[in-house]
Amino acid sequence: MPPIAGSALTDQRHPSGPDAAPAPDDHRAVGREPTSGHDDAGHVAEEIAVEQRHVDRVYARLEIIKKEAAASETAGYKIARAGTFAALVERDAMVFHAARRRRLLDAEHDGLVFGRLDLRPGAPGPGGANGAAGANGANTTSGTTTAGDTPTTGDTPTTGDTPRAADATTAAEATTPADATTAGGATTADGAATADGAATASGAATAGEVRYIGRIGLRDTDATSLVIDWRAPAAAPFYRATPVDPLGVVRRRMIQCTGERVTGVEDDLLDPDAAPAGMRVVGDGALVATLARATGTGMRDIVATIQQEQDEAIRSPALGVTIVRGGPGTGKTAVALHRVAYLLYADRQRFAGGGVLVVGPSPVFVNYIARVLPSLGEDDVTLRSLGSIVVGTEATRHDPDEVALVKGSLRMSRVLARAARDITPGAPDELRVLYRGTLLRLNRRELSGLRHTVMSGGAKRNTVRAKAAGHVLDALWRQAVELLGASAVQPRPEFASDIAERREFIGFMRAWWPRLLPVDVLGWLADPDRTRRYGDGLLSTAEVRTLTGSLARIEADGPSVEDVALLDELDDLLGTPPAPPKRRSDPFVVNGVRELTTHAERIAASRATSVERPADYREYAHVVVDESQDVSPMQWRMIGRRAEYASWTVVGDPAQSAWHGDPAEARRARDAALGGRRRTEYVLSTNYRNSEEIFEVAAGVVRRAEPDIELPTAVRRSGVAPRHVRTDDLEPAVREAAEALLAEVDGTVGVIATQAAKDRVAGWVAGLDPGRLQTVNSLESKGMEYDGVLVVEPSAIVAESPSGVRTLYVALSRATQRLTTVGSDDSWR
């Protein structure tokens, strides 16, 4: 049997050659035996030519659809010339939708087609069966397929491409299912006769349906499917089929494109017995080629190479909680983001309407992943780091470990509840008002009684300010009546409006019952007396000291990431005063719809999220939590407040956890946030990021701390061993190592230091290719990926926190190609 053309994946993972057993988790590495044809570049070129014809046809159709969208916009402007008000509204809607559609088509231009499935004749396959979803008739007139618009089996083009480039009857030419069937039949006969006499024993099999898979669905003018959206059920076999369970797929082909040009194909033969004569199987190692590409500053989408176990998690049911676990580099983040794109496709109304919130550990990480969803055509998603969930805060600073532990503990919710009901510092303990020559006076005891009455029944302080003022006025009126007699006192309403306008009353209310901001109340906890009182029975003396010490600096330093969850808790406890009725500021907005807009506004609107939400929106339809192992109990409460009606995707790896508080408490907080929703768990087991050599170093570190830990398997060997430099003179060694890494890799270099040393280390490498080199601290490195990684003083990372070993494990597992460590000792090894 001839070897397979350019089967890089097989070659790299299994140095003994393609006959060696494939890794158990790589369904693409198996079933590569060609049924016919020679393994030479000529055959690959022929297959590329076959696919190029279909790709050309797809782009030609795309151009037409784009023109239609542009025409739609022009038509909109013509409507406007009719001059009526209704026509203007119609114009706005048409232009808006046309601009949105054009933007989507532009976003999905590159690599639009990336896969092809050759099915057994008559094989319904799960896609075919599910393809009945196409019966919902959601095909748009524009020719793009929309959510749920899955082409039925009969809609997909059928091909019979043969090894001969000259064969004119390929998928590209088959314009109707009837044509295609003919093509298929002709090819089989052709193939048997012409395929270099290399037909297999199963060569008698006939060709079946062909499906092309791409970033969006496209139909031809006659409604035949040119490309199926990767999220449609009919595309699922592309990710799910295996030789053991081929799901009706005979051959799966990955098509690599640069722009509109097909540059490579890679096949898996999944069902050799069903392969028609002449079917050729070639390979370029698309997965490994993808993994070996230089890393840019942003994460890439993996839509063309999603693996089976990942696909199962991506397409997990929309409701309930999907939990995705797995070691470093197993694609948890990639899976979570593709799942969001899938959910938006599967039920756009629900998820785009309600909104999707993605929470990541840091702004550095959020920047890194920000591009993935737009690259999948989805940008209606809110991305937030843990420090920026609360509107108006952008915290990036982390508290030292012992502080973070106290602030993250669930006990803080009770401490803060006490604070939120306490007297404002400096609040007056007496009110004096002169009324018709008589001094009215409320003393401390009376005021305290009023406060308790107003706050009874769990009232939120900021929401009952008016009620508090009313109670004070009532008490003053009763006193006036008592002292002066009813006849000498105005009726209650007049009395109240008279007193309420007095400067002394206004001043008193401002001081006694001010509108409190969460940050004000958090600041109160810098006072040891108060914090001792609030923490009575909840916090130890040492914890009170830790907390007050940290909060004493909040004004100077700004809130830390850990403070943000406390601020959100306080916001909830204090409540928001009822907003005054909104004045309509824009005369063109009627019932929330702006009816007359400028061209620039319409285009801008087409770029903005489709649904306007208030700044502090809390009713997301889906919430994704990445790096969930690091979410503290108080942070779970903060996220949970935004997910009362949401389904969830929770992604994490306990072995990478930096949170080392009470595990039972963390579980309780998480369970409370997730509620009783049904949970489905997926475990990912292949590390796609690190070379085996790099992961060995990281795994060694964590295994020493946790010998029984289950670790993923790295997917490729690079032949380059990590470098460990031991020196007492760190600065020059770090700079030199960073320079070396920049020279060795084409993509990014991450320099990872302790939290304490990050700024200093950043100074050491200042000026070195800032476009490619980034210095981060060990916590910021969570979720990140670089081609080259330089870990500075690994022992110090271990020593910096009780979970230091795990943090070092994270740092050491960030590199795709090169890892260097520089340290003054190597006790960490």
Ligand SMILES: Nc1ncnc2c1ncn2[C@@H]1O[C@H](COP(=O)(O)OP(=O)(O)OP(=O)(O)O)[C@@H](O)[C@H]1O
């Ligand atoms: N199926 C795949 N095809 C191609 N690349 C993949 C695939 N799955 C994952 N990757 C790549 O592997 C790398 C790691 O993925 P990702 O960051 O999602 O992993 P992770 O499990 O979240 O890692 P960590 O827990 O270490 O942060 C990324 O570069 C991603 O693009």
